[in-house]
Each structure stands twice: as C-alpha cells, then as structure tokens.
Amino acid sequence: MSTPIVSIDQLSYAWPEADQPTLHSLDWRIDEGAFALLIGRSGSGKSTLLRSLNGLVPHFSGGSFGGQVVVNGVNTRHHAPRDFARHVGFVFQDPEAQLLTSRVVDDIALGMEQLGIPPTIMRKRVEEMLDLVGAAHLRDRSPETLSGGERQRVAIAAALAIHPPILVLDEPTSQLDPWGAEEVIAALQRMNDDLGLTVVMSEHRLERVLSHADTVRLLDDDGVPTDGSPQQIASIVAPVALPPVAQLARDLGLNPVPLTVKQARNHPEFMALREQLAEQSSLARRGRSHGVSTRVDGDTLGDSVLKVSQLGIRIEKSQIIADISFDVHQGELVALMGRNGSGKTTLLRALMGFVSPWSGDITFPGGERRIGYVPQRSSTLFFCETLGDELRFTAKKHGVQIDVEARLAEVDLAWAIDRHPSTLSVGERQRGAIATVLAGNPDLLLLDEPTRGMDPWHKRQLAAVLRNLQQRGLGIIMATHDTELAAELAQTVIMLGDGGIVSLGPPDDVLVDSLTYSTQINKVFGADWLTVDQIVQAVP
Amino acid sequence: MTRLDSRTWCFWGIATMVPMLVARHPIVVLELLGIVLLVRWLCMPRVDMRWSWIVRIAIIFAVIGVLFNALTVRSGDQVAFQLGSWDITWNAIAYGFVSGIAMVTLVLTGITVAAALDWIALMRVLPRRIAPLAASGSVAWSFLPGASQAITDIREAQAARGHQLRGGRDLLPIVVPLLDTSLSRALTMSEALEVRGFGAATPTTSERTSRIGFWSALCLGGGLMLAYAISLADMRYVWPSAAAFLVGLTGLVRSPTQANITTRYREQHLSRQDWIITLASILSLSIFLVVFITNPGGVAFSPYPNLELVAPDYRAILALALLLVPAAFPAGEA
Numbered sequence: 001m002s003t004p005i006v007s008i009d010q011l012s013y014a015w016p017e018a019d020q021p022t023l024h025s026l027d028w029r030i031d032e033g034a035f036a037l038l039i040g041r042s043g044s045g046k047s048t049l050l051r052s053l054n055g056l057v058p059h060f061s062g063g064s065f066g067g068q069v070v071v072n073g074v075n076t077r078h079h080a081p082r083d084f085a086r087h088v089g090f091v092f093q094d095p096e097a098q099l100l101t102s103r104v105v106d107d108i109a110l111g112m113e114q115l116g117i118p119p120t121i122m123r124k125r126v127e128e129m130l131d132l133v134g135a136a137h138l139r140d141r142s143p144e145t146l147s148g149g150e151r152q153r154v155a156i157a158a159a160l161a162i163h164p165p166i167l168v169l170d171e172p173t174s175q176l177d178p179w180g181a182e183e184v185i186a187a188l189q190r191m192n193d194d195l196g197l198t199v200v201m202s203e204h205r206l207e208r209v210l211s212h213a214d215t216v217r218l219l220d221d222d223g224v225p226t227d228g229s230p231q232q233i234a235s236i237v238a239p240v241a242l243p244p245v246a247q248l249a250r251d252l253g254l255n256p257v258p259l260t261v262k263q264a265r266n267h268p269e270f271m272a273l274r275e276q277l278a279e280q281s282s283l284a285r286r287g288r289s290h291g292v293s294t295r296v297d298g299d300t301l302g303d304s305v306l307k308v309s310q311l312g313i314r315i316e317k318s319q320i321i322a323d324i325s326f327d328v329h330q331g332e333l334v335a336l337m338g339r340n341g342s343g344k345t346t347l348l349r350a351l352m353g354f355v356s357p358w359s360g361d362i363t364f365p366g367g368e369r370r371i372g373y374v375p376q377r378s379s380t381l382f383f384c385e386t387l388g389d390e391l392r393f394t395a396k397k398h399g400v401q402i403d404v405e406a407r408l409a410e411v412d413l414a415w416a417i418d419r420h421p422s423t424l425s426v427g428e429r430q431r432g433a434i435a436t437v438l439a440g441n442p443d444l445l446l447l448d449e450p451t452r453g454m455d456p457w458h459k460r461q462l463a464a465v466l467r468n469l470q471q472r473g474l475g476i477i478m479a480t481h482d483t484e485l486a487a488e489l490a491q492t493v494i495m496l497g498d499g500g501i502v503s504l505g506p507p508d509d510v511l512v513d514s515l516t517y518s519t520q521i522n523k524v525f526g527a528d529w530l531t532v533d534q535i536v537q538a539v540p
Numbered sequence: 541m542t543r544l545d546s547r548t549w550c551f552w553g554i555a556t557m558v559p560m561l562v563a564r565h566p567i568v569v570l571e572l573l574g575i576v577l578l579v580r581w582l583c584m585p586r587v588d589m590r591w592s593w594i595v596r597i598a599i600i601f602a603v604i605g606v607l608f609n610a611l612t613v614r615s616g617d618q619v620a621f622q623l624g625s626w627d628i629t630w631n632a633i634a635y636g637f638v639s640g641i642a643m644v645t646l647v648l649t650g651i652t653v654a655a656a657l658d659w660i661a662l663m664r665v666l667p668r669r670i671a672p673l674a675a676s677g678s679v680a681w682s683f684l685p686g687a688s689q690a691i692t693d694i695r696e697a698q699a700a701r702g703h704q705l706r707g708g709r710d711l712l713p714i715v716v717p718l719l720d721t722s723l724s725r726a727l728t729m730s731e732a733l734e735v736r737g738f739g740a741a742t743p744t745t746s747e748r749t750s751r752i753g754f755w756s757a758l759c760l761g762g763g764l765m766l767a768y769a770i771s772l773a774d775m776r777y778v779w780p781s782a783a784a785f786l787v788g789l790t791g792l793v794r795s796p797t798q799a800n801i802t803t804r805y806r807e808q809h810l811s812r813q814d815w816i817i818t819l820a821s822i823l824s825l826s827i828f829l830v831v832f833i834t835n836p837g838g839v840a841f842s843p844y845p846n847l848e849l850v851a852p853d854y855r856a857i858l859a860l861a862l863l864l865v866p867a868a869f870p871a872g873e874a
Contacts, residue, residue, distance in 0.1 A: 054735055056731060056734070056735065060731060081731075081735055082734050082737050082738060083737075084735070085735060085736055085737030086737070089735075094725075094728055096686060097686070097725045097728035097729055100729060100732060100733060102658070102661075102681075106805065106806070110736055111736035111737050112803070112805070113803055113805055114736060114738050114802060115737045115802075116803050117803060118803060119804065119805060119806075119807075122803065123805070126805065144685055158736065159735075159736075162737065349696065352700055354696050373696075373697070375693055375697045375700075376693075377693065377721070379717060379720055379721055379724075380690070380693045380694045380698075380717050380721065382716075382717060383712055383713045383715075383716035383717055393701070393703075394701045394702065397701055397703055436701070440701065
C-alpha cells in the first residue's frame with residue numbers, strides 16, 4: 001500500500017466574517033502517485049479544500065482554521081504558501097490571470113528564479129516542461145496571444161518546473177473550450193501515468209476526467225464528503241452531474257454505469273438499446289426524424305426578429321467574418337458554435353452595434369434594435385447594492401415599468417431580490433444577469449458562453465429558464481461550446497469556422513456524426529439521437 | 541528577428557530629450573524633429589506612422605505655443621498688431637512657434653521610445669538587489685492589458701443596458717465593475733505569485749527590516765531636501781542633501797535582500813549594435829552639454845528684445861547628428 005502524500009485530519013475552516021464554516025472536521029488521505037478527483041456543487045467547499053493543501057487557506061485568506069493538513073511531510077499550519085512551492089504546484093481556474101510575465105519561457109522560469117535554482121538547471125527544466133506539456137512551439141510567445149488551453153498548459157508547466165511531487169488544479173478546464181480542455185486533461189494523464197505525479201483536481205466536466213481518476217471525493221452541499229472509486233461515485237451522485245452516457249444508465253437503472261463513450265458502446269444493455277433505437281429511427285426516417293424532441297417546437301416560432309444578410313466584419317484589416325446570412329424568429333434559440341477565434345463573440349458584438357459591419361446588413365423587422373446582451377463575464381454588468389436595483393436600473397434606462405419580483409421569479413431568483421450580486425454563486429449570477437438585461441424588455445437576447453464555469457446543477461436550471469423564455473416568444477442567440485446544451489435547446493445551430501458559416505441547420509443535422517461536435521449520446525446511438533431525454537422518452 | 545535592447549532606447553531617448561529641454565535654437569529643434577521622425581520611420585515599420593495625426597498634433601502644439609506666448613509676452617521689437625492695449629509681437633509668436641515644435645518633438649520622442657521598449661525586459665535588467673521590485677513591477681505591467689480589455693467589456697455591457705456616459709455621475713456603472721474585476725484579477729495574480737514561491741528566499745529578520753528603514757529614510761529625506769534646495773537655488777544645502785540622498789541610496793542598494801539568493805533564467809546582453817547606439821548617444825549628449833555650458837548662445841534662441849537668429853554652434857549640430865545612428869540599423873537587423 002502506498003504512503004499518503006496528503007494527510008488531512010479534522011480540518012475545519014470558516015472564511016472571514018462567514019456565518020457558517022465551509023469545511024467541517026474533514027479527513028482525507030491521498031496516496032503518492034494517485035489521480036484524485038474532487039466533485040460537488042458550487043459552494044460545497046472544493047476550492048477551499050484545495051487551497052488548504054498549500055496553505056493559501058488560511059495564510060492568504062484569513063478566517064478560522066482547525067485541524068491539520070500535512071503535505072509531503074510538511075504541516076501547512078507552520079509554513080506560508082510560498083514555502084510550499086517546492087511541495088505543491090497549484091493551477092487556478094482562470095487561465096487569464098495566472099501567467100505573470102510577457103513571455104512563456106520567463107513565466108515557466110519565474111518560480112525557479114524565486115527559489116534560487118541555478119541557471120543551468122533552470123534552462124534544462126524549462127525545456128523539459130515545454131516538451132512535457134507540448135508547448136515547445138509557444139516558448140517565445142506572449143501569454144496574451146495564447147488560447148485558454150495553451151495558457152493552462154503553460155500554467156501547469158510553470159507549476160511543475162519547481163519539481164513538486166503534487167499538482168493541485170482548481171477546475172482547470174472550466175473556462176476552456178472542449179479542445180483546450182482535452183489538451184489539459186491529456187497532459188495531466190500523461191504526467192500522472194509516466195512521472196508518477198500526484199494529481200489532485202476539482203472539476204465539473206466529468207465526461208473527460210472521471211475515467212482517469214483513481215479516487216473520487218464527492219462533497220455534498222454541506223461539505224460532507226463521500227469517497228469512492230469513479231464507478232462507486234457514479235452510482236450515487238445526482239445523475240445531472242454525470243457524463244451523458246452515465247446519466248442515461250442511471251436514468252434507465254442500468255448497471256454497471258459506463259463512464260466513457262467506449263464503455264457505453266461495449267455495454268451489453270446499451271448495445272441492445274442501440275439496436276432498438278436504430279429500428280425506431282429507420283421507421284421514422286421517412287418522417288425525417290425519430291420525432292422525439294425535448295426542444296420548443298420549431299413549428300410554433302413567431303415572426304422574424306432579426307435578419308442578417310451577407311454580413312462581413314473586419315477588425316484592424318483582418319477579415320473575421322465573411323458573407324454570413326441567417327434569421328432569428330420569436331421563440332427560436334440559435335446556437336452559435338465553433339472553436340475559439342471563429343468569430344462568435346465578434347458576431348454578437350456586431351449585432352449589438354459595437355462593431356461596424358464591413359459589408360452586408362443587419363436588420364430588425366420589428367423596426368428598432370431591442371436586444372439584451374449578457375457578456376461572457378456577467379460581473380461586468382453589476383454595480384448596484386442589490387439584484388433588484390440592477391433590474392430597476394435597466395428598466396429605467398429603457399423607460400419601461402416592470403414587476404421586479406416577477407422578473408426575478410422567471411429566472412428562479414425571486415428570493416435574491418435584496419441580495420448583493422457578488423454574494424451569488426456563478427450560476428445564480430448568470431441567471432441574475434439574464435434577468436437584469438431582460439428588464440429592458442428586449443425582443444432578442446444574446447448570450448455569450450452562458451455556461452462557462454457553471455456546475456451541472458446550475459446548467460440544468462439555466463436550461464429550464466431559457467426554455468421558458470423561448471416559450472414566452474423571446475428570440476435567443478447563444479454563443480456556446482456546450483454541445484449537450486445546444487442539442488437540448490436550439491432550433492438552429494450555426495457552426496462558424498474559417499471566417500464563415502461551416503454548417504447551419506437544426507441540431508439533428510449539424511450535431512451528428514462529428515468527432516468534435518457530436519454529443520456523447522450521438523456517438524453511442526448514432527442516427528439523430530442527441531440527448532439523454534430523447535432516449536429516455538423513446539424507451540418504452 | 542531580434543530587436544534593440546530597451547536600455548539602448550533609454551539612452552537614445554535621454555540623449556534626444558535633454559537637448560530639447562535645454563535648447564530652443566530653431567535649427568536644433570528642427571534637426572531633432574527630423575531625427576526622431578526618421579528613426580521612428582526606419583526602426584519601427586510596424587508602428588503606424590499616422591502622418592495626419594503627427595501633423596495635427598504639431599499644429600495644435602504650435603498654435604497653443606503661439607497663442608500662449610503672444611498673449612503673455614509683450615516684449616519685442618517687431619509688433620505684428622495690437623489687441624486693445626496689447627502689443628502682439630512677432631518675437632513672441634516666433635518663440636511660441638519654436639516652443640510648440642519642441643513640445644511636439646518631445647512627445648514624439650517619448651512615444652517612439654515607449655513603442656520600442658519592452659518594459660518587462662527593462663524591469664528584469666534592474667540590479668539584482670532590487671529583484672523583488674523588478675519582479676513585482678513586471679507583474680504589475682502585465683496586469684495592464686487585462687485591465688484595458690476589462691474597461692472595454694464593461695463599457696459595452698453597460699451600453700447594452702442603455703447606459704450612456706455623459707458625466708461624472710455616469711461613471712459608477714463603469715467604475716464599480718472595473719474595481720470588482722481588477723481586484724479579483726489582482727488577487728488571483730498575487731495568489732499565483734505566492735504559490736510560485738515569490739519571496740520564499742527573503743530573510744525577514746528585524747535587523748534587516750530596521751536597516752532598510754534607516755537607509756530608506758535617509759534616501760527619502762535627502763531627496764526631499766535636495767529638491768527643496770534646488771527650488772530655492774541655495775547651493776549651501778544642495779551638496780549636503782545630495783550627499784545624504786546618495787549615501788541613503790547606496791545603503792539601500794547594498795542592504796541584504798532576496799536578490800542574494802534568487803537567480804535569473806536569462807541574462808540580457810547588449811549586442812554590437814546596442815553598444816554602437818549607446819556610445820553614440822552618450823557621446824552626442826556629452827558634446828552637446830559641453831557646448832551648452834561653454835557657448836550657451838550657440839544653441840539658444842533669444843528673440844527678445846530683437847528678433848534675430850544667430851548661427852548655431854556647428855559642434856552641437858554635428859553632435860546631435862550622432863542620434864541618427866539607430867536609423868542605420870533598421871528593424872530586423874539588430
């Protein structure tokens with residue numbers, strides 16, 4: 001049996017001025033070389049627990065701390081986080097705020113410089129780290145020019161250059177697109193397998209990481225832990241938190257629960273189900289589809305609220321978007337998809353009037369531009385003392401009268417009318433931001449990556465809110481990397497790439513048979529099956 | 541492709557700005573303006589020259605210089621016209637015009653040097669003894685692009701809510717989210733520094749702290765006294781306060797700091813071109829200052845009371861021509 005490299009005994013912690021402790025009398029042992037995964041809802045204490053592993057909690061955060069945390073034989077109570085740099089590498093959630101210099105190699109070397117490591121050794125390690133995370137080609141680039149996935153890999157290299165035996169990562173892929181997330185997880189798996197590095201990470205996107213973990217700790221809403229293998233945890237955690245194939249197995253009461261697409265494909269009961277659904281699809285194909293949908297019916301859509309024709313956009317002489325045309329109708333949700341840099345945000349900004357079209361037209365058949373816009377970082381919207389005041393401010397600016405409580409009830413936040421927006425969780429803040437812009441009574445709502453950093457429970461609530469808004473007749477354009485959400489809600493998917501539209505149509509056409517854009521369910525069941533709910537409804 | 545070292549550009553900038561600050565001879569001013577434009581054009585092809593912008597600011601500065609001087613100075617033998625009881629003289633107009641062009645040249649020099657500098661690289665070549673300051677300075681600098689993007693994002697997000705920026709009171713919806721995002725970003729950056737071991741090597745003893753406190757106080761006190769003495773032009777206090785300032789500064793630099801045990805990944809060395817430009821700049825400035833001290837009239841412009849232009853000192857003109865050396869190494873060759 002391996003020696004524990006992390007020993008936590010009776011750890012309790014309360015943030016400064018908090019009424020309740022976030023962590024209560026926690027114990028945890030992590031063996032050397034393990035890949036440990038920490039899961040749970042936002043606010044369950046995952047980040048706090050991870051920050052206690054290198055003393056950021058409590059040395060940096062303050063608050064009241066009880067129990068002890070011993071990492072690699074060193075007690076966090078007696079040493080500052082800076083002293084733990086040799087023992088614990090730490091990677092934060094936000095890829096934009098943790099690279100600290102103007103060149104990738106300088107960033108990787110920064111920690112070693114601080115610890116007085118001789119230049120000859122530094123140079124060797126910098127090269128090793130660049131190779132390890134597959135970033136040798138980025139060595140002289142400025143962090144500003146890197147994608148999110150590249151930044152996170154450089155952050156990992158910077159953390160590991162000091163040669164700590166443990167790497168701790170706090171939701172490292174939550175801000176990344178699917179390709180960036182794949183890169184990061186693949187790099188972590190390689191380091192854990194080949195170097196024996198102990199990896200401790202928290203994560204919401206379990207479909208990529210659950211099968212790699214040796215041990216999983218689930219924290220419930222009160223911070224109470226449950227430990228187990230990935231299989232054990234997959235059979236007890238709320239299905240919504242699981243990858244779609246595992247969620248389907250749980251919903252259908254199947255055992256064992258598959259954790260990956262490959263496991264699902266080889267699962268005897270899934271194989272039988274696939275044959276049954278293939279038959280159903282083939283019978284229904286004459287009617288174009290199997291007819292099972294959880295989306296708002298496309299036939300009930302109203303008048304057009306936006307017409308984009310032959311739109312071209314240039315920024316600083318670069319063509320970002322060329323020759324794009326599409327319409328949005330009342331009650332329709334259009335999902336804008338495509339890799340980072342494909343022009344999704346630029347298109348939304350052009351619809352708002354922040355970027356002037358180079359060519360083509362944007363017209364509003366209703367007469368005037370009445371658009372609500374929720375940017376990627378909803379914190380850029382809030383400045384009032386309460387969420388209710390935020391809604392009142394928008395309504396006043398648009399000269400409309402609203403029932404603030406009723407508007408907040410639409411997004412399931414009536415209880416938060418007197419709460420300061422910064423005290424809300426990521427998911428609640430996002431719904432609060434939607435309510436805030438809807439207070440101006442727009443015809444069209446633009447959402448830029450609304451599920452970024454959001455846990456699956458809040459994502460489910462957001463999906464319900466968006467479905468209600470569609471039924472109320474609101475047109476919605478949502479830029480997203482979330483294939484599952486697009487499959488669940490969108491009537492139209494626009495795939496952007498190479499400066500234009502690569503594919504446009506209903507999800508049943510655009511999101512099938514694709515390596516990167518298909519849902520897990522489609523990868524297992526093929527045809528135009530896309531979501532867990534479709535399968536559950538189709539099964540007798 | 542490599543670029544000239546930031547230290548080289550600093551030397552060139554100083555050697556260009558000092559003559560502009562102390563001399564107003566029109567030939568000197570025009571020579572320096574030509575040098576700055578040529579160096580900017582040849583050494584920074586990727587920087588948009590924006591000639592229309594340069595002409596516009598030149599006109600604005602010249603007009604302001606002329607108006608200010610013409611309306612505040614009544615001396616001069618060449619009266620252009622009378623404004624009420626005021627004599628508006630050609631002498632004042634000419635001096636104002638030359639001052640305006642000198643200001644434009646100063647601004648252009650500043651933005652040329654700023655565009656050429658790699659600020660973070662510059663901070664990293666600060667002496668080892670102030671390595672913590674250099675590291676935190678480079679981190680602070682890397683904070684700026686993010687802050688600038690945050691301002692744009694916030695302005696757009698608020699504009700989408702119908703907010704318009706019309707006065708000071710309308711700043712609240714911009715400033716509060718900006719503070720919020722900046723603080724949260726700063727917090728993450730400081731945590732990132734901490735977990736990378738920043739300051740881990742610093743011996744924090746009370747003796748060291750008190751020593752640094754003493755030298756800092758001496759340096760600061762001496763500096764303040766020096767500034768005060770210079771403002772009074774009282775030489776009795778200039779030398780003692782300058783000595784106190786220098787002793788304090790030396791003590792501060794020599795105090796044991798983290799730099800004793802930190803290391804550097806990459807030493808930055810000056811290339812042959814860097815050395816040539818640096819030496820040319822130092823030589824140019826030295827010759828110019830010698831001329832300025834020995835023959836101030838050769839680089840000055842005194843249109844009062846008589847509007848006349850004396851020939852400039854040719855040694856100064858030749859010395860300033862050395863500032864053209866960077867143009868011999870256009871971008872990509874250094």
